[in-house]
Amino acid sequence: MELLERFAAGDLEAFEVLFRQHQREVYAWILRIVRDSGIAEDLTVETFWRIYKYRARFKPDGNFRAWARRIGTNAALDHLRHARQETSLPENLPCAPSPDCAVARETRGLINRAFHELPPKYRLVAMLALVEEESYAGIAEAAGISESLVKVRVFRAVRMLRKKLNSLRPEVCAK
Amino acid sequence: MSNEEISKEMKELLKQAVAPVQDAELRRDLWPQMLRKLEEPPLPIHNVPWFDWALAALAGAALLFFPGIIPALFYHL
Numbered sequence A: 001m002e003l004l005e006r007f008a009a010g011d012l013e014a015f016e017v018l019f020r021q022h023q024r025e026v027y028a029w030i031l032r033i034v035r036d037s038g039i040a041e042d043l044t045v046e047t048f049w050r051i052y053k054y055r056a057r058f059k060p061d062g063n064f065r066a067w068a069r070r071i072g073t074n075a076a077l078d079h080l081r082h083a084r085q086e087t088s089l090p091e092n093l094p095c096a097p098s099p100d101c102a103v104a105r106e107t108r109g110l111i112n113r114a115f116h117e118l119p120p121k122y123r124l125v126a127m128l129a130l131v132e133e134e135s136y137a138g139i140a141e142a143a144g145i146s147e148s149l150v151k152v153r154v155f156r157a158v159r160m161l162r163k164k165l166n167s168l169r170p171e172v173c174a175k
Numbered sequence B: 001m002s003n004e005e006i007s008k009e010m011k012e013l014l015k016q017a018v019a020p021v022q023d024a025e026l027r028r029d030l031w032p033q034m035l036r037k038l039e040e041p042p043l044p045i046h047n048v049p050w051f052d053w054a055l056a057a058l059a060g061a062a063l064l065f066f067p068g069i070i071p072a073l074f075y076h077l
Helices: A003-008 A012-034 A037-053 A064-082 A105-116 A120-131 A136-143 A147-168 B003-017 B031-039 B050-065 B069-076
Strands: none
Touching: A003 A012, A012 A037, A012 A064, A012 A120, A012 B031, A037 A064, A037 B031, A064 A120, A064 A136, A105 A120, A105 A147, A105 B003, A120 A136, A120 A147, A120 B003, A136 A147, A147 B003, B050 B069
């Protein structure tokens, strides 16, 4: 019996093998969304717990990697929804290396605030598409939506960000 | 300013404020944590507090009597 078939049948050893094969990749993907290593570790475990719980739904001839990534994306999105009111991006996020890394701390704070106030599903695609520069196709596969919907959400996220920034401090967008 | 230019400008602003993840390496094996979670007993349904059930009933009733709020709800979810 193949590994994926054994996993789908509930074999814990097969699950352990799959866990060890994919934990790093799932963790790295979730980290890109939540940006906190501790939370990303917890969500990686939560992801694999869901994977094991819903193993009967997995078709052994399917793509385990894509399935795991989709479940991980959903777990991260659930986290963004629940943590929305409780946490904010840390103030001391590293500034991207650029010749004019002198976007003032205050301006960065405003951008962070505006970004954090985006609805989670828009924050997810904006983070992956605009900051992490993942492909629209990759995001679509991971989020279980169409590529065109990813584009629409990125567009809307940009529009919302711009509107929020304009209301917070007009000169940020007038740069 | 075109939509493309706006997107590009916003992308630059965002990337200056939120740097891409550089180090996404997992530092430890999560299998022991996974095993602990698998061994946890499932939460019995009667452990859900009564006010959660009341809230769910209220939400269900609101959706039933005011179906017009469903699209708005989907938009915000």
